[in-house]
Amino acid sequence: MSNLFFASALLPDGWAEDVLVTVEDRGRIVSVAPGANCPADAERFAGAAVAGIANLHSHAHQRAIAGMGESSGEGSDSFWSWREVMYRALDRMDPEDFEAVAAQLYVETLKAGFTAIAEFHYLHHDRDGSAYADPAEMGHRAIAAARAAGLPITLLPVLYNASGFGGTPPTAGQRRFIHDGAGFARLTDALRGAYGDSSDVRLGIAPHSLRAVPDGLLAESVAAHRQGPIHIHIAEQRREVEDCLAHHGRRPVEHLLETQPVDERWCLIHATHMTETEVAGVVARGAVAGLCPTTEANLGDGFFAAESYLGRGGRWGVGSDSHISVSPVEDLRWLEYGARLTSGRRTVLAGGPRRSTARRLVEDAQAGGAQATGFEAGRIAAGLRADIVVLDTNHPLLAARKADALLDGWIFAGNAPLVRDVVIAGRAVVRDRRHPREEEIADRFKNTLGRLLG
Ligand code: NGQ
Ligand code: ZN
DSSP states (O other), X not given: OEEEEEEEEEETTEXXXXXXXXXXXXXXXXXXXXXXXXXXXXXXXXXXXEEOEEEEEEOGGGGGGTTTTOSOOSSOXXXXXXXXXXXXXXXXXXXXXXXXXXXXXXXXXXXXTEEEEEEEEOOOSOTTSOOOSSTTHHHHHHHHHHHHHTOOEEEEEEEXXXXXXTTBOOOGGGTTTXXXXXHHHHHHHHHHHHHTTOTTEEEOBEEOBTTTSOHHHHHHHXXXXXXXXXXXXXXOSHHHHHHHHHHHSSOHXXXXXXXXXOOTTEEEETOOSOOHHHHHXXXXXXXXXXXXXXXXXXXXXXXXXXXXXXXXXOEEEEOOBTTSSOOHHHHHHHHHHHHHXXXXXXXXXXXXXXXXXXXXHHHHHHHHHHHHHTOSOSSSOTXXXXXXXXXXXXXXXXXXXXXXXXXXXXXXXXXSOOEEEEEETTEEEEBTTBOTTHHHHHHXXXXXXXXXXX
């Protein structure tokens, strides 16, 4: 048992002061007592505590090229030309390199205030496309990196089979991603054997997209995975909506809802292009919309129908995806700003009169992130994981702010890092903005990039 004491904390029924949180040895909260005295043995945090937010969509290898697709190429640049740049960069990435890049990303993820990550992982095979001796080699590396950082991880091995609708053969650039049904089953079995009982790891699956997984194989993989999250890229680019219409006579979300048992286990990544009927359909199933506003902006995807989806009570969370920005602040802020820029109004997602926009965004993202990663977290409450972020209430940006105004300051005012401490399973893994292994992990990352890209 350990005791954590916070000057203030956002609890399920609102803000409280002098909050004593007792945590059992496996990292679950046993009790939460507002208005408490600080026991002598407690670890004391001077700031404002909020439950952490899960980063629900990551391609860790892309951290290596963040910002490297920003010089114009030959013709007009697009999502698809960026994808070629990304494929070329990962051509040379070995397991050691991948682990070094992922560890750096995961430390950054924690320091930004995310307390779990869903790794949508598709770099499975050796450089020539042949399987590694251990088919789960790269998955082990992702988990080793997360453990080095101290970040809970939901590993989503990706099923990738085709380059386009209709089962068109993969391209050379996709050779390291490809599985058939049997190969994918071997991978997921190996992972389940290795990590099935770990408290810091959750396992799910990620059929990459309707483009990359033909319907029959998609149904087969879903049927084989009775437990754990199911994530899929769904409707990010207009071209993929058009291709889906041409092939299936249905839009992607429409097609998925008609053909798969979409429910609360599902997370629909980049549900960018939806009709109102599709929005209502996703909300009714209780699935999470996995939103990545900074990557979606960077890649020119389009605006998610945030006002309508949130207005209907849809579940959602955020992910840093390509890692063009690793920050819950930027992703939550840009979700609201996208809604402002399209509607011409302010506080669009606040959820009613006299509500804090940031409180709404943070609480929705906590809940959606927990659902999509499968970690019992997202609130500071007995029975849940003690994954907690502490804001620096001493910072000038938060001066004279209390309660919800702290959250509005955090999300909307400036870019100074306001997360001071991060607690995972009851232990501070970031203290005073420092991670104990950050230098070592950053050095290894820099060496790796020097070799890969230099
Ligand atoms: C990915 N990323 O799988 O890494 C994708 C690009 C694709 C984003 N969609 C590749 N942001 O969708 O085919
Ligand atoms: Zn993605």
